[in-house]
Amino acid sequence: MKINHNYQKLPGSYLFSTIAKKVADYSREHKEARIIRLGIGDVTLPIAPSIVKALHEAVDEMGDAAAFHGYAPDLGYAFLREAIAKTDYQRLGCSISADEIFISDGAKCDCGNIQELFSNEARIAVCDPVYPVYVDSNVMAGRTGEYDADKGTWSRVIYLPCTKENGFVPDLPKEVPDLIYLCNPNNPTGTTLTRKQLQVWVDYANEHDAVLLYDAAYEAYIRDEEVPHSIFELPGARACAIEFRSFSKNAGFTGVRLGFTVIPKDLIREGVSLHTMWARRHGTKYNGAPYIQQKAGLAVYGEEGQKEIQEQIQYYMRNTRTIYEGLKEAGYAVFGGVNSPYVWLHTGEMSSWAFFDELLDKAHVVGTPGSGFGPEGEHYFRLTGFGSYEDTVQAVERIKKTLALR
Amino acid sequence: MKINHNYQKLPGSYLFSTIAKKVADYSREHKEARIIRLGIGDVTLPIAPSIVKALHEAVDEMGDAAAFHGYAPDLGYAFLREAIAKTDYQRLGCSISADEIFISDGAKCDCGNIQELFSNEARIAVCDPVYPVYVDSNVMAGRTGEYDADKGTWSRVIYLPCTKENGFVPDLPKEVPDLIYLCNPNNPTGTTLTRKQLQVWVDYANEHDAVLLYDAAYEAYIRDEEVPHSIFELPGARACAIEFRSFSKNAGFTGVRLGFTVIPKDLIREGVSLHTMWARRHGTKYNGAPYIQQKAGLAVYGEEGQKEIQEQIQYYMRNTRTIYEGLKEAGYAVFGGVNSPYVWLHTGEMSSWAFFDELLDKAHVVGTPGSGFGPEGEHYFRLTGFGSYEDTVQAVERIKKTLALR
Numbered sequence: 110m111k112i113n114h115n116y117q118k119l120p121g122s123y124l125f126s127t128i129a130k131k132v133a134d135y136s137r138e139h140k141e142a143r144i145i146r147l148g149i150g151d152v153t154l155p156i157a158p159s160i161v162k163a164l165h166e167a168v169d170e171m172g173d174a175a176a177f178h179g180y181a182p183d184l185g186y187a188f189l190r191e192a193i194a195k196t197d198y199q200r201l202g203c204s205i206s207a208d209e210i211f212i213s214d215g216a217k218c219d220c221g222n223i224q225e226l227f228s229n230e231a232r233i234a235v236c237d238p239v240y241p242v243y244v245d246s247n248v249m250a251g252r253t254g255e256y257d258a259d260k261g262t263w264s265r266v267i268y269l270p271c272t273k274e275n276g277f278v279p280d281l282p283k284e285v286p287d288l289i290y291l292c293n294p295n296n297p298t299g300t301t302l303t304r305k306q307l308q309v310w311v312d313y314a315n316e317h318d319a320v321l322l323y324d325a326a327y328e329a330y331i332r333d334e335e336v337p338h339s340i341f342e343l344p345g346a347r348a349c350a351i352e353f354r355s356f357s358k359n360a361g362f363t364g365v366r367l368g369f370t371v372i373p374k375d376l377i378r379e380g381v382s383l384h385t386m387w388a389r390r391h392g393t394k395y396n397g398a399p400y401i402q403q404k405a406g407l408a409v410y411g412e413e414g415q416k417e418i419q420e421q422i423q424y425y426m427r428n429t430r431t432i433y434e435g436l437k438e439a440g441y442a443v444f445g446g447v448n449s450p451y452v453w454l455h456t457g458e459m460s461s462w463a464f465f466d467e468l469l470d471k472a473h474v475v476g477t478p479g480s481g482f483g484p485e486g487e488h489y490f491r492l493t494g495f496g497s498y499e500d501t502v503q504a505v506e507r508i509k510k511t512l513a514l515r
Numbered sequence: 516m517k518i519n520h521n522y523q524k525l526p527g528s529y530l531f532s533t534i535a536k537k538v539a540d541y542s543r544e545h546k547e548a549r550i551i552r553l554g555i556g557d558v559t560l561p562i563a564p565s566i567v568k569a570l571h572e573a574v575d576e577m578g579d580a581a582a583f584h585g586y587a588p589d590l591g592y593a594f595l596r597e598a599i600a601k602t603d604y605q606r607l608g609c610s611i612s613a614d615e616i617f618i619s620d621g622a623k624c625d626c627g628n629i630q631e632l633f634s635n636e637a638r639i640a641v642c643d644p645v646y647p648v649y650v651d652s653n654v655m656a657g658r659t660g661e662y663d664a665d666k667g668t669w670s671r672v673i674y675l676p677c678t679k680e681n682g683f684v685p686d687l688p689k690e691v692p693d694l695i696y697l698c699n700p701n702n703p704t705g706t707t708l709t710r711k712q713l714q715v716w717v718d719y720a721n722e723h724d725a726v727l728l729y730d731a732a733y734e735a736y737i738r739d740e741e742v743p744h745s746i747f748e749l750p751g752a753r754a755c756a757i758e759f760r761s762f763s764k765n766a767g768f769t770g771v772r773l774g775f776t777v778i779p780k781d782l783i784r785e786g787v788s789l790h791t792m793w794a795r796r797h798g799t800k801y802n803g804a805p806y807i808q809q810k811a812g813l814a815v816y817g818e819e820g821q822k823e824i825q826e827q828i829q830y831y832m833r834n835t836r837t838i839y840e841g842l843k844e845a846g847y848a849v850f851g852g853v854n855s856p857y858v859w860l861h862t863g864e865m866s867s868w869a870f871f872d873e874l875l876d877k878a879h880v881v882g883t884p885g886s887g888f889g890p891e892g893e894h895y896f897r898l899t900g901f902g903s904y905e906d907t908v909q910a911v912e913r914i915k916k917t918l919a920l921r
Contacts, residue, residue, distance in 0.1 A: 110693045110724045110784050111634030116792050123798035126589070151585040161578035164807070165571060171771065172567035179557035179769040183532070214620055214772075214802075221800030225655065228517030245799045249631065287516045318516045363585040365577065366620075366805045378516050386522050392529035393651045394627030396620075399772045401570070402805065 115251040120258065124241050124481040125149050131465075132475050139473075145504045147432070147492045148475040150296070150450070152361040154424060156405075157417035160360065163408035167401040181397030184388060185212025185369070189403045192410040193369060197354070203341035209373050209384065211391060212398045212406075216326050216355035216368040221246040222394075223322055223351060223370070226386045227288060234267035234286035236279055238297055238479055238486030240324065243290040261484040270485045271298055273444060273455065278306055285317045292324040293340075294331065297482045297491040298453040299429075299445015303335040307343060314349035320378065321350040326368075329359035329422050331448045339371075347373040351383065358450065360409045360418045367402045425450050428501040429494030435505035436492075450494040453479070457488070464490050472507035521657040526664065530647050530887040531555050537871075538881055545879075551910045553838070553898045554881035556702070556856070558767040560830060562811075563823035566766065569814030573807040587803030590794060591618025591775070595809045598816040599775060603760070609747035615779050617793060618804045618812070622732050622761035622774040627652040628800075629728060629757060629776070632792045633694060640673035640692035642685055644703055644885055644892030646730065649696040667890040676891045677704055679850060679861065684712055691723045698730040699746075700737065703888045703897040704859040705835075705851015709741040713749060720755035726784065727756040732774075735765035735828050737854045745777075753779040757789070764856065766815045766824045773808045831856050834907040835900030841911035842898075856900040859885070863894070870896050878913035 121127060128148055136144060156164070170176035184190070190207040198205035213219050220242050224233075229252055235243050244266060247253050254265030262268060267286045269279035277300035291310060294301045302310075314321045323340040331338055340350045352371040356362035372384040408414045433446035442455040456464040461478030468474050468490075479489030494501065527533060534554055542550060562570070576582035590596070596613040604611035619625050626648050630639075635658055641649050650672060653659050660671030668674060673692045675685035683706035697716060700707045708716075720727045729746040737744055746752045758777040762768035778790040814820045839852035848861040862870040867884030874880050874896075885895030902910065 110726065111636055112784050112787055112789070112792070113632055113634055116632070116795060117787065119795065123795065126798050149586065153580075153583070153585065155580045155583040156577045158578065161574060164574040164577070168567060168570040168574060171562045171570070172564065174559075174561045177559070177561040177770075179559065179767075180555065181770055214805075217802040218800060226519055226522070228519055230517055242799060249796070249799065320516065361585075363802075364583075364587055364806045366802065378518050381518055381523065383518070386518070389522060389525065389529065390655070392532050393648060393655065394624060396623040396769075396772065399620075399805070399808065400770045401807065 113249070115249050118256055119245060119248055120256060123245065124477070128475065128477065132469065135469055142473045144469070144473045144475060145496060145500045146475045147496050147501070147504055148477045150358070150493050150495060151363050152358065152495050153497055154361055154421050156361055156365065157414065157421065159411055159413035159417055160405050160408045164401060164405050167404035171401065178400040181400055181403065183391045183395060183397050185210065185398060186400070186403045189406050192407055196410050198339060198341060201338060201342055203339055204347070205341050205371055205373065209371055211370045211372065211387060212403060213368050213370060213395070214366040214398050214402070215357065216324065216353045217242055219353050219368060219370045220322070220324060222390070224250055224252065224288070225390065226383055231287040232265060232267060232284070233288045233290065234269055234282055235290045235483070236271045236292065236295060237268040237484060238271065238482030238489070239290065239292055240296045241482060243322070261480065268483065268485070271295065271300070272485050273442065277444065278302060281309065281313055286319055288320050288322055289314060290322045290324065293336070294327040294445070294449035296327065297451055297477065297479065297486065299449035299451035300453070301331065301333065301336045301448045304337045304343065305335070307337060307340065311340070311343045311345045311349060315345050318378070319349065320376070320383070321346070322353070323350050324353045326353065326355040327358055327449050328354070329418070330426065330450055333448050336448055341371070341373070347375040349376065351376065356406055356409060359422060361421060365402055365405060367398060367406045424498065425494045428496060428498055431498070431501050432492050432494060432505055435509065439509045452492045452494070454490050454492065455488060456490050459488070461487055461490055468508065471511040472504070474504045474507055519655070521655050524662055525651060525654050526662060529651065530883070534881065534883065538875065541875055548879045550875070550879045550881060551902060551906045552881045553902050553907070553910055554883045556764070556899050556901060557769050558764065558901050559903055560767055560827050562767055562771065563820065563827065565817055565819035565823055566811050566814045570807060570811050573810035577807065584806040587806055587809065589797045589801060589803050591616065591804060592806070592809045595812050598813055602816050604745060604747060607744060607748055609745055610753070611747050611777055611779065615777055615790065617776045617778065617797060618809060619774050619776060619801070620772045620804050620808070621763065622730065622759045623648060625759050625774060625776045626728070626730060628796070630656055630658065630694070631796065632789055637693040638671060638673060638690070639694045639696065640675055640688055641696045641889070642677045642698065642701060643674040643890060644677065644888030644895070645696065645698055646702045647888060649728070667886070674889065674891070677701065677706065678891050679848065683850065684708060687715065687719055692725055694726050694728055695720060696728045696730065699742070700733040700855035702733065703857055703883065703885065703892065705855035705857035706859070707737065707739065707742045707854045710743045710749065711741070713743060713746065717746070717749045717751045717755060721751050724784070725755065726782070726789070727752070728759070729756050730759045732759065732761040733764055733855050734760070735824070736832065736856055739854050742854055747777070747779070753781040755782065757782065762812055762815060765828060767827060771808055771811060773804060773812045830904065831900040834902060834904055837904070837907050838898050838900060838911055841915065845915045858898045858900070860896050860898065861894060862896050865894070867893055867896055874914065877917035878910070880910045880913055
């Protein structure tokens with residue numbers, strides 16, 4: 110009997126589990142501390158009224174013999190796939206059809222599972238720093254080689270540094286990867302690639318037969334006209350890209366769970382359609398997203414829904430600006446925060462985790478250590494605009510007092 | 516760029532996708548046919564009132580700033596894990612604790628994903644016939660060797676024939692497997708292993724360091740006192756078994772989506788805890804089951820919920836008896852149907868798919884060809900008790916007329 114030893118290679122536990130444990134331990138020992146959580150990217154505003162209404166209606170249908178829905182279609186209900194195709198793609202001029210959209214219970218599962226479609230020999234490239242699921246899911250599959258604990262790097266992963274020195278725009282790699290994960294707007298740096306900067310990667314992928322795994326979970330926060338909302342706005346993307354999208358950050362579905370993945374039918378490798386492969390995976394290992402959630406997703410695309418979620422996004426963006434401007438004023442080097450709910454700050458000489466501990470202990474504010482997102486995240490720190498406005502203002506005041514002035 | 520070529524090895528599409536397509540094509544060409552679907556194991560009764568009430572309450576919480584729930588704990592809410600531990604395990608005398616229960620969006624995902632914890636060299640054993648997800652998910656991972664299209668078998672899979680000749684009780688295999696999938700009550704045969712018959716497998720697994728992957732999705736239908744509701748009723752199971760459970764068939768959650776997996780902390784292989792590995796997988800590739808669904812799951816364990824779901828189960832069991840007795844009367848050899856919502860009938864000289872086509876064409880009844888569940892399922896056919904009572908009675912009448920008397 111042999112287990113999958115790749116799991117043993119993972120250093121420590123999943124980043125956000127580690128943070129949750131540290132905060133729980135601290136809370137237990139400091140019961141008086143009113144902790145403000147700007148760490149994990151979890152939303153705080155309740156689900157918007159028109160979406161709540163849709164949820165109730167769907168629940169009523171599930172309780173009514175004439176309207177009950179059993180197993181959903183594996184790939185999602187047509188009503189939702191069509192609304193997405195129309196609103197998120199065709200309206201932007203992207204030629205994505207409803208049957209190229211796969212509904213799921215969230216982008217994290219899809220980002221984690223997509224690597225299954227590729228050979229175990231495939232080389233992956235990731236921005237450094239980036240959302241840890243891309244690397245960790247490949248570690249579990251045995252694709253990343255050996256871990257260098259000193260450097261915090263994997264021998265077979267191609268890292269694309271994104272730092273203040275290069276303006277958070279990665280250079281093309283020296284070695285050619287098979288799979289290139291791009292997160293735009295990037296988590297955790299909150300920075301973006303413009304249409305022109307992204308075109309370089311689309312052209313590179315097409316030239317080298319690579320596949321772009323494009324995570325657009327934060328697209329709703331984009332304000333800059335130069336930054337694309339979908340990779341399929343770019344010529345050539347249909348032949349090389351898969352896009353992941355989420356309802357978590359635009360409509361507050363972190364606890365509702367809904368997302369989707371777009372795989373164009375033109376995306377062929379070794380003569381095989383990746384669209385067909387993913388459909389097969391959905392059919393075999395997934396049983397469809399819940400009807401209730403898919404109806405809620407449809408409400409997001411309604412007239413009311415669109416208006417309500419824009420208000421929520423504005424609210425979080427005001428928080429983000431508050432953090433960005435407050436910390437800048439206090440003398441921190443801050444990045445991101447304009448087309449993203451994330452502010453990325455430089456911790457100076459302090460390590461990311463030392464900054465985490467100090468922030469928790471002195472300011473009772475939880476953020477996320479940059480090093481948890483990759484070695485180039487060391488000496489950086491992520492704060493999110495997903496708290497309440499009042500908490501955000503107070504957190505910034507506390508940080509200013511306890512850290513900037515010491 | 517290399518893809519995962521194991522996907523190419525899968526013969527045809529997923530069984531139920533193939534059936535859905537055949538039925539859709541037939542419907543299009545025969546618009547007058549009133550088709551009765553007793554094929555896929557989908558429920559038809561609406562969600563019970565106390566569960567609908569819990570869903571509405573949870574939706575209201577999600578729309579209320581003070582009660583809103585964002586990301587759920589990766590492994591599930593304590594309220595649900597505790598209700599399960601108490602009601603499904605401790606009440607039966609099984610020493611399973613709440614933190615050994617992992618909440619998910621359904622047993623299909625868990626059954627499909629569990630193989631990731633094991634080496635690619637692991638040898639699997641499956642009952643033949645059985646639910647196709649066990650083999651297919653291992654094919655995708657490259658664990659099953661080559662497919663023999665004539666025999667319908669994989670070179671590295673150990674098959675455990677379950678036929679009328681051995682009373683659907685598999686013999687211990689000649690080669691020792693690492694992973695043994697057991698489904699009890701079995702899907703598709705509807706037959707069961709008693710406590711005594713199952714103990715043989717627990718002892719065998721412990722003796723040979725194998726792991727039992729025990730699918731108990733249909734446990735709610737067990738009436739025979741000799742048949743265990745959980746593998747953890749058996750001495751020694753904590754050291755060798757993982758159990759999969761579903762809310763789909765006991766509470767009608769096929770479209771709601773909720774399930775759980777039990778991994779005891781005593782289950783150690785190569786010095787590593789499989790409980791820890793699965794927790795890591797949940798943390799990295801999953802984002803928790805929705806709050807709304809978990810509250811609905813809790814309602815299933817309420818006093819009202821338990822009463823209501825028992826009524827639904829009785830309803831489906833009456834259907835199952837109707838099929839079983841009707842077909843027996845018509846001269847068919849029928850199996851299962853007593854501790855299970857599935858009736859397994861022998862098609863005589865006809866192939867499973869020929870019987871499927873004839874049943875669809877002559878009786879407008881959809882069933883599932885036994886050969887789709889494994890080579891030993893050839894010449895068998897599955898019908899389910901999940902239709903409405905009226906449809907079930909009519910389906911049996913039609914089958915009697917069109918097939919038995921020809």
